[in-house]
Amino acid sequence: MNNNIKRTLTTTILAAAFTVQAGENNFDQAYNSVSEADLRSHVKTLASDEFEGRQPTTIGEEKTLDYLTRQFTALGYQPGNNGSFLQPVELVRIEADPNVTLQIGDDSFEYKQNMVIGTSREQESVSLKDSELVFVGYGVNAPEYGWNDYAGVDVKGKTAVILVNDPGFANPDSGKFQGKTMTYYGRWTYKYEEASRQGAAGALIIHETAPASYGWSVVANSWSGPQYHLVTANGNKDRVAVEGWLSVEAAQTVFQKAGLDFEKLKEQAKNGPTAKAMSVKASVTVKSSLKRSKSNNFIATLPGSKAPDEHIIYTGHWDHLGKDPSKKGDNIYNGAHDNATGTASLISMAKAFASLKQRPARSVSFLIVTAEEQGLLGSKYYAEHPVYPLNKTVANLNLDAMNILGRTKDVAVVGFGKSELETYLTKAAKRQGRIITQEDRPEAGYYYRSDHFSFAKKGVPALYAEGGAESADEESAKYRKKMKVILNGCYHQVCDEYRDSWDFGGIIEDTQMFFEVGYDLANSDDWPKWNKTSEFQRPE
The missing domain is CATH 3.40.630.10 (Zn peptidases)
Known part of the structure; x- marks a missing residue:
């Protein structure tokens, strides 16, 4: 039917x-x-x-x-959580010191102006020191789509540089992924998670307004200041040490200094899994203030x-x-x-x-x-x-x-x-x-x-x-x-x-x-x- x-x-x-x-x-x-x-x-x-x-x-x-x-x-609703309207949620607040500079090769990038950087780890200080940059296309490992940007490349201890969204966005008529409709592989959360699973030390997502669906100001406002994470047994040490964003202008500078054509590599990345060593290194120290706290979900039941x-x-x-x-x-x-x-x-x-x-x-x-x-x-x-x-x-x-x-x-x-x-x-x-x-x-x-x-x-x-x-x-x-x-x-x-x-x-x-x-x-x-x-x- x-x-x-x-x-x-x-x-x-x-x-x-x-x-x-x-x-x-x-x-x-x-x-x-x-x-x-x-x-x-x-x-x-x-x-x-x-x-x-x-x-x-x-x-x-x-x-x-x-x-x-x-x-x-x-309204006569019953508390939903064993006599309470509240469900405590243990959070750790991690706030990166804004006085941080990301050094890539000979270039310095400033917090909120052309990069935002931080950590999900419950540590007061994390660092990258001369960490090799590796461009990994969209940073996707999706067996059901026959796609793995990490195939044949070792990013252990290195910093993955990743395009935002997924390959379907840039190539909607290719039959890859779900065309213009974003899959979870296009989300920033997934990209950090996958880079962590691959053993990377850092992960930097290249921001572009169209595929991200929001401007740089959203990145600067939303990913700076206090960031909250769920408390875990290992303090999120299974995540990359440093995670952040580069503005597209900053990325273009980095690729140029590495002797690479950013637009050409983007074109390649949308057509098939792509990885390329970038022959430049990144250094940064992120100092953070940490505070554990409890927030609450609210739940009421009829x-x-x-x-x-x-x-x-x-x-x-x-x-x-x-x-x-x-x-x-x-x-x-x-x-x-x-x-x-x-x-x-x-x-x-x-x-x-x-x-x-x-x-x-x-x-x-x-x-x-x-x-x-x-x-x-x-x-x-x-x-x-x-x-x-x-x-x-x-x-x-x-x-x-x-x-x-x-x-x-x-x-x-x-x-x-x-x-x-x-x-x-x-x-x-x-x-x-x-x-x-x-x-x-x-x-x-x-x-x-x-x-x-x-x-x-x-x-x-x-x-x-x-x-x-x-x-x-x-x-x-x-x-x-x-x-x-x-x-x-x-x-x-x-x-x-x-x-x-x-x-x-x-x-x-x-x-x-x-x-x-x-x-x-x-x-x-x-x-x-x-x-x-x-x-x-x-x-x-």
Whole structure:
């Protein structure tokens, strides 16, 4: 049967079943309880200067967790972690001294200007001394794609120099990887992990805006200052000693001094596995201040009426980047869009579930995690230490940076085609006269950049979707065009602030849509599966 026909048929059956079920409850009233006033109030509070950018382990965390506790307690939710709303997450804060210079050959590169460098190791000082540079293309070792950039090259004790994204991005028509759609092999996290597995002493990723999907300022702001890592038994000594980024201009200088043609090697790297000794050496000493601390995931549960041990888990992250004392003027990264909007939507959705006269059959849990901005650490910790068994977790529904560009005709599925959860999403979108589509920039790898990915890696079907690109009407289109100009460049910048001029229509629709998806799943005995073409599957 054609997949589209199959999906339509399944959606029709679901719609008929749940229309009867919803009619027996006050579903419509709960659905319509999602209000602009509530959403605005939550976003405005969480993104206020009082919360100081919601950085983990700061006063901003205290204020955020206190706010969440008050909200969910008032709604009648149970603490999700053995009598507590909090799940402690042990972190180590590693902050590199910004007075650091990277020496490559005769050239010096300055922190945040043309390089950012640090370590994941729990050590006060790490060094590279005359470490040989080796260009390893995209730094990918992917047997299923018949690709290994490390084949035939020894990087043990050396420094790997790596292109950002994966070979499919630069060569979308080659049939390699997934074309423009980024795989996990394109993520910076993977590149450091693989270089570590290969025994490298250092790893430097070459930043380019198009394949990275963000500018150099994001690298400079996000990878400088305090960086958080999960505490491990070996203090992360299995990671490369030094990991960092080079601006593309710095990389071009290095390649030129090494007598290599950067553009020619990039061309070669996109067509097949590539490695090349660079005949230049790097030296750097990274001194870091270390501080162990505990942050917290927040988890609240509405127990199911018939199958309370089976859970639908909603996720979103409460954290952002905090404050930068060295920055003049406005130095608070308020994170209004990313992710006060998602947190506000989760609270509003929790209110909708709490207002139901009859509780859903399955439990509905809200997991609002810490340290997403540091590499999905809170959700990663939860996935490795689940409060509710993962084999009893029916699905994960993730909300991150909600649609502040107005109502849309479409719903963009991030990681389109990965699971049967899209059948439920299709039904919920149809109620609003909308259709589901693929995200417009699959090359950005957003499926690997938010908290649902931590569940997906463990085999739990996970859905992430957001308002699409086609405005609902002419007025919405005008607003969208104007707001995109205003917000341009505000990702991970101090200008990500709450604005009274925001149109919350898109956020309301998406919140209601995700409420319906969770409601239907929670009142079903269905266990949605990953599609066969997905790289994720539930463990047998």
